Amino acid sequence: MSRDLPPSVAYGITTPCQTPDGVIIFGMAGDLENGRRGAGKASAAARVLCLSCPVIDECGTYALDHGEPWGIWGGMSPRTRDLLRRQEAS
Numbered sequence: 134m135s136r137d138l139p140p141s142v143a144y145g146i147t148t149p150c151q152t153p154d155g156v157i158i159f160g161m162a163g164d165l166e167n168g169r170r171g172a173g174k175a176s177a178a179a180r181v182l183c184l185s186c187p188v189i190d191e192c193g194t195y196a197l198d199h200g201e202p203w204g205i206w207g208g209m210s211p212r213t214r215d216l217l218r219r220q221e222a223s
C-alpha cells in the first residue's frame with residue numbers, strides 16, 4: 134500500500150464509506166461533527182459503516198500517522214484520534 138494514499142484508494146476496493154458512484158462520505162460526517170446540527174447522528178452512522186470495513190485498522194493507522202484532522206477514519210472521530218495522539222505523545 135502506498136503511504137501517500139488513504140486505504141480505500143490504495144487497496145483499490147470499494148469500502149462501506151463510498152457511495153455506488155465512488156463518493157467518499159466519511160469526510161462529510163466529520164464536518165458535521167465539528168458543530169453543525171445532527172452531528173452526533175452523522176458521526177455515529179459513519180462509525181457504524183467502518184465496523185464492517187476490511188481495512189479499518191489500516192485506515193485508522195493512516196489517519197493517525199498523517200494527522201488527519203477531518204472526518205471519520207477507521208471508526209475514529211477527530212476527537213478520538215486527537216486523544217490517542219496525545220496519549221502516545223505523553
Ligand code: SF4
Nearest residue numbers: 150183186189192207
Ligand atoms: S474504515 Fe471507515 S472511513 Fe476507513 S475506508 Fe473503511 S469505511 Fe471508510
